Amino acid sequence: MDILDLTAVELGERIRKRELSAPEALEAVYGAFRARGRNLNAYAAFEIDPARTAAERAQALLDRGEAVSVLAGVPVGIKDNISVRNCLTTCASKILRDYRAPFDASAVRKLRDAGVVPAGTLNMDEFAMGSTSETSCYGPVRNPWNTGHVPGGSSGGAAAAVAARECVCALGSDTGGSVRQPSSYCGVTGFKPSYGRVSRYGLVAYGSSLDQIGPLARDVRDCAALLDIIAGPDSMDATSVPFPDSGFLDALSGDIRGLRVGVPEECFGDGVEEDVRRCVEAFLDELKRAGAVLVPLRLPFIRYAVPVYYILATAEASSNLSRFDGVKYGLRAEHYNTMEELYTRSRSEGFGKEVQKRILLGTFVLSSGYYDAYYNKALKMKQMIVDGFAEAFGRCDVISLPVSPTTAPALGSSLSDPLKMYLSDIFTVPANLAGLPGLSVPCGFDRRGLPVGAQLLGAVGADSTVLNVGYAYQLATDWHKRRPRDSEEVSGNA
Numbered sequence: 312m313d314i315l316d317l318t319a320v321e322l323g324e325r326i327r328k329r330e331l332s333a334p335e336a337l338e339a340v341y342g343a344f345r346a347r348g349r350n351l352n353a354y355a356a357f358e359i360d361p362a363r364t365a366a367e368r369a370q371a372l373l374d375r376g377e378a379v380s381v382l383a384g385v386p387v388g389i390k391d392n393i394s395v396r397n398c399l400t401t402c403a404s405k406i407l408r409d410y411r412a413p414f415d416a417s418a419v420r421k422l423r424d425a426g427v428v429p430a431g432t433l434n435m436d437e438f439a440m441g442s443t444s445e446t447s448c449y450g451p452v453r454n455p456w457n458t459g460h461v462p463g464g465s466s467g468g469a470a471a472a473v474a475a476r477e478c479v480c481a482l483g484s485d486t487g488g489s490v491r492q493p494s495s496y497c498g499v500t501g502f503k504p505s506y507g508r509v510s511r512y513g514l515v516a517y518g519s520s521l522d523q524i525g526p527l528a529r530d531v532r533d534c535a536a537l538l539d540i541i542a543g544p545d546s547m548d549a550t551s552v553p554f555p556d557s558g559f560l561d562a563l564s565g566d567i568r569g570l571r572v573g574v575p576e577e578c579f580g581d582g583v584e585e586d587v588r589r590c591v592e593a594f595l596d597e598l599k600r601a602g603a604v605l606v607p608l609r610l611p612f613i614r615y616a617v618p619v620y621y622i623l624a625t626a627e628a629s630s631n632l633s634r635f636d637g638v639k640y641g642l643r644a645e646h647y648n649t650m651e652e653l654y655t656r657s658r659s660e661g662f663g664k665e666v667q668k669r670i671l672l673g674t675f676v677l678s679s680g681y682y683d684a685y686y687n688k689a690l691k692m693k694q695m696i697v698d699g700f701a702e703a704f705g706r707c708d709v710i711s712l713p714v715s716p717t718t719a720p721a722l723g724s725s726l727s728d729p730l731k732m733y734l735s736d737i738f739t740v741p742a743n744l745a746g747l748p749g750l751s752v753p754c755g756f757d758r759r760g761l762p763v764g765a766q767l768l769g770a771v772g773a774d775s776t777v778l779n780v781g782y783a784y785q786l787a788t789d790w791h792k793r794r795p796r797d798s799e800e801v802s803g804n805a
């Protein structure tokens with residue numbers, strides 16, 4: 312059997328049983344990257360030397376019996392905005408093209424301590440701003456199910472690589488859906504933990520009140536295993552939260568009898584593609600068969616989520632990205648006469664169009680004349696969304712809805728209509744605004760053969776419950792086991 316067909320948990324088991332070594336597992340991933348890597352453009356970079364050192368270190372831990380995690384020895388791809396010590400961490404942006412992180416993100420440090428091997432950095436939308444992975448300075452990522460389509464974004468490289476067996480599993484980041492939406496477009500399983508569950512230290516900030524690191528993998532078990540390693544409070548991140556529960560993999564029972572699944576009317580109406588609705592309704596039927604009880608819900612505030620999100624996310628981005636000024640790190644313009652010219656030229660040359668647009672928008676909503684009309688109002692609306700969800704979770708244990716109203720759009724079709732692209736985030740941004748855990752699981756295909764994802768949301772801290780519902784579904788179905796034909800075979804199949 313191909314090593315890359317194994318799930319992360321299966322691979323970890325073989326490594327523990329000495330059927331395979333950590334360096335062998337790494338070489339399998341690196342081989343897949345070299346054979347097919349440029350085709351999907353899923354990787355930003357694959358620096359093999361530090362990965363080999365990490366794999367040898369992991370193997371040494373295993374040999375001494377010190378690596379106790381179930382994923383010890385398993386290579387994990389890392390999105391290009393999560394710091395990996397001494398490796399390029401460029402956020403797929405020209406402004407950071409030579410930047411090497413001088414430290415590990417806390418999530419990466421925890422992976423290393425558990426004997427997991429950071430292996431390759433994954434392509435993405437520049438600074439995680441986008442829904443298609445087309446704004447990368449490395450060029451667009453392609454969807455392995457049909458290379459004429461986008462993989463989703465912004466963790467599109469991670470989702471494409473996991474789906475195409477170019478990596479085993481990955482860490483992505485989710486500010487408004489960037490783990491869940493590409494997972495759905497590529498037919499893999501992705502999880503955004505409750506806000507504060509995973510330390511953001513070392514994740515290059517986009518919208519700090521919304522950002523969370525989360526796993527993308529073949530199935531819920533792999534997501535839970537990764538979460539077990541990366542979760543937990545961190546003194547380096549003042550917003551990390553000491554949630555009382557842990558042991559996500561062990562908590563998966565698959566028993567959802569009597570569990571109440573809220574079904575929001577607003578998320579199954581106009582604007583949702585027929586095939587998406589059909590697949591998510593079939594997903595709900597399956598949960599019912601497993602013993603869950605469906606509860607009709609109304610979430611009227613959902614329609615405010617996109618405008619609120621794009622005000623808050625861009626406001627925070629405009630502040631966070633001010634550090635890229637051509638002085639401290641990253642690209643510096645060659646020609647300038649004054650300090651101001653140094654700033655403006657470096658930023659104009661270094662940032663792509665989408666990022667510049669968002670910095671402008673964010674600066675506008677924070678400016679003195681408009682602060683109350685936009686930023687403050689959006690903060691109030693955010694609280695309304697938080698309260699609305701709290702009330703809904705009084706009536707149900709999880710909420711189920713599509714991940715996206717559509718399947719993956721064709722390459723090039725989204726950036727020309729940015730408003731439409733922003734609106735397509737409608738079902739993913741509410742979880743970030745309210746800090747909720749959200750899971751995306753594959754639940755079928757549209758008539759063109761593109762994957763559809765179903766989403767499960769839980770109350771803040773109920774990550775385990777959400778994962779268990781997804782697990783129950785994956786016990787009963789095999790959508791998550793489908794694989795795209797190898798990317799060489801599908802290229803040209805636009």
Ligand code: GLN
Nearest residue numbers: 439440441486487488489
């Ligand atoms: N598509 C959303 C945006 O562009 C979400 C991105 C993300 O989660 N990083 O902001």
